[in-house]
Amino acid sequence: MQQDIRMGVDIGGTFTDVVLECAGISHSTKVLTTYAAPEDAIIVGMHQVCAKAGISPAQIGQIIHGTTLATNALIERRGARTALITTQGFRDVIEMRTESRFEQYDLNLRLPEPLLPRQHRFTLAERVDAQGEVLIPLDRTEVEALADQMASYNFESVAIGLIHAYLNPDHEKMIRDVLAERLPEVMVSLSSEVSPQMREYERFNTTVANAYIKPLMKSYLGRLRTRLAQEGAGCPVFLMHSGGGIISIENAAEFPVRLVESGPAGGAVFAAHIAARYGLGKILSFDMGGTTAKICLIKNQTPKTARVFEVARSYRFKKGSGMPISIPVIDMVEIGAGGGSLAHVDAMRQIRVGPESAGSEPGPACYGRGGTRPAVTDADLMLGKLDPDNFAGGSIKLNKDSSEAALTDLGASLDMDAITAAYGLTEVVDENMANAARVHAVENGEDLADYTMIAFGGAAPLHAGRLCEKLGVARLLVPAGAGVGSAIGFLRAPFSFEATRSVYMKLSDFAPASVRDLLSDLAAEATAFVHGCDGVAPIEAQYKVYMRYTGQGWEIPVSLTADQATKPDGATFQELFEADYESLFGRKVAGMDIEITVWAVNATTASADATALPKTPHGTAVTGNASRALFDPALARITDAQIVPRASLAPGDHVKGPALITEDETTIVIPASRQAMARPDGTIDITEIRA
Incomplete structure (x- = not known):
């Protein structure tokens, strides 16, 4: 029974979400994130969901954790005192970037500052060529002298990124060995392990980012495991990584950059x-x-x-x-638009929202925790989307007067009252998201x-x-x-790890035996990581190669079957690439050679099976027993919205907008243009009302 009890924990910028699944029933809670010690909110949330389920923390069999702490540390520059050791002549790669002007006509173009200042970047006389052959051997005595020189800087972490180390990591490993002897308290990150891929700027930057947040994340994960054990939850703890899978807490502490998303x-x-x-x-x-x-x-x-x-x-x-991070990641757009995102009026007399956020400390003005500036949550409250007495299940009482005061201040320079300012604020944030x-x-x-x-x-x-x-x-x-x-997604994710390597190969020089061995090595590497998390479940290897026409600057991913990976054939690779290329760009390029730059193998257990959806019965039209004034932005006026508790809806029941479907963790706003139906799995299915 204990192995079937699992807990998912997501630390966000404002709330820490905790979900416990026990005997097929989910119990959840939202707790304000505690920035100084994020583990505190997890402990509070764990006890709350355990109380709801009627179990003790000792009965939890597994905890899956995801967090924005790594991302926030990079954005806010709150990482460790870090150094970079690189090849002589490449000290400024992370500052020179790619020399690309992403905004061609902006004369005041502002580039992100590198994570490390120039005085914290050091070089060594060594060189490996693009085939992995040593051109200039690395002198161990020079490395020892550099280590002694760095001792006075009191670095907590060191990133090692050498040219073409993804093909031959021996020099990076030598530097790590010397640092282990001379500076044993310093954490070390190797580019050949963190991101063994071509393109030195992305590889160096990723390695620096890993080193920059490694002490912070290692300390946090260690504290978390200790606190959980002290509270009785001595079960295994796993981390969600940016690629959509789960890795062990030990691997997460070693490669925290994989936790960024x-x-x-x-x-x-x-x-x-x-x-x-x-x-x-x-x-x-x-x-x-x-x-x-x-x-x-x-x-x-x-x-x-x-x-x-x-x-x-x-x-x-x-x-x-x-700041580019070169790791496997689920591709998404992320913008500073959340409930805590703060609004202001800019020099053009326009309302702007985000990316600055009130977070949980002090939070939006309506939280009553010292915040005075208007946030998205304040606007939602003023427009009738939120019930001030039942926010977050009633755990937080919202102060509407504080929201009104903050929004009145926002609208003062624009001759707007609080409601109009709230309308403008929400339209801006919604349009920001729509445009993204x-x-x-x-x-x-x-x-x-x-x-x-x-x-x-x-x-x-x-x-x-x-x-x-x-x-x-x-x-x-x-x-x-x-x-x-x-x-909840953490509890549905498979255990997985993707191993990548850059080995340049043209299809005109395709070497089947080398390709087979390379993919086999990557599969073994990725599988070993997954076995460290789950040594029981069957593991599947998913193969991918990144290909382009010769002379192009970027590649497209091409998936291979297991048979194509174990019996590689150049003609098959070409057919697969041309089919994907034509699908993306509408045509193939005849007569051009094709090259492969990166090889990747993702080892994964099976994802949680999706339960088949039962047939939705014919329900009834539901009318709420209460209503609330709700501002509908599409109509630009206040409407009378019925309030329907989500728990009261039976499968097939339908609600016509404008309406508010309420529950502890959120409220579903049904505009006048939409209607909602309850499905057997509890999902609310909202569709457009056809004229």
Whole structure:
């Protein structure tokens, strides 16, 4: 029985969500995130869900955890005192970047500052060529002298990134051995282990990021495991990684950069699970919490993935304006639009929202914790979307007067009253999210009119209906447990790890034996990581190669079957690449050689099976026993919205908008243009009312 009791924990910028699954029943809670010691909120939440389930923490068999702590540490520059050791002549790679102007006509272009200042970047005389052959041997005495020189800097962590180390890591390993002898208290990250891929800027930056947050995350994960054990929960603890799978706490502590998008990845897994249950092929996943909103395209029940993503962008929606992290990741757009996102009036007399957030300390003005500036939650409260007495299940009482005062201040310079300012604020934040979704869809050649939206996160059901109106999306699903969707997603995710390696090869020089051995080695490496988490479940290897026409600057991913990986054939690789290339760009390029730059193998256990959806019975039209004034932005006026508790809806029951479907973790706003139906699995299925 104990092994069947699992707990998912998602630490967000405002709330920490905790979900306990016991005997087929889910129990959840939301607790304000405790920034100074994030583990405190987890302990509080654990005891709350255990009390609801009538069990003790000792009965929990497994804990799956995801967090934004790594992301926040990079964005806020709160990492360890870190150094970089690199090849002589490449000291400034992380500052020179790619020399690409992502905003061509901006004369005041602002690039993100590198994580490390120049005086914390050191070089050694060594060189490996593009084939992995040593051109300049590394002198151990020079490394020892550098280690002694660095001792006075009091570094906590060191990143080691040498040119072409992904092909030959011997020099990096020598440096690590010397540092272990001379500076044993310093943590070390090797680029050949963190991100063994070509393109030195992305590889160096990823390794520096890993080293930068490693002491922080290692300390936190150690404290967390100790606190859980002290409270009786001595079960195994696993971490959600950015690629949508689960790794051990030991691997997470060694490679914390893989946790950078762990929370949002759980949400995408949750949405993919719902999509499989409903048999939907095209899903727009919309996750809006207290600090950020995340948008992801899911096709054929599989979230879109990428090999590089950016954090801390200095320009909204602008690729190249952020800090590149080269790891396997679920591809999504993340913007500073959450319940705690703060609003202001800019120099052009326009309302702007985010990316600055009130978080949980002090939180929006209505929290009564010292915040005075208007946040999205304040606007939602003023517009009637929230019940001030039953926010977060009644655990937080909202002060509407504080929201009104903050919004009055916001609108003063624009001659707006509090309601009009709240209307403007929510329209700005909703349009920001809609525009992000449009841009993401266009970049991927997709028409969102063909998609169904799945909304989750504490704030998403409040805004999803309006977002569907803006995007022309006709159907919206709000699953049961939507307020804690990412934490539920952790419990649906497989154990997985992706191993990658850059080995350049043209199809004209295709070497089947070398390809077979390379993919076999990567499969063994990835499988070993997964066996460290779960030594029982069967493991499947998924193969992928990144290919391009010779002379192109970027690659596209091409999937291989197990048979194609064990019996590689150049002609087959070419057919697969050309089919995918033509699908993306509309045509093939005749007469051009094709090259492979990166090889990847993802070892994974099976995902949780999606329960088949029973047939929805014919229900009745439900009218709430109470109502509340609700501002409908599409109509630009206040409407009378009926209030319907979600728990009172039986499968097949339907509610016509305007309406508010309430529950402990969130509220679903049904605009006047929509109607809702309760499905047998507890999902609220919201569709457009046809004229």
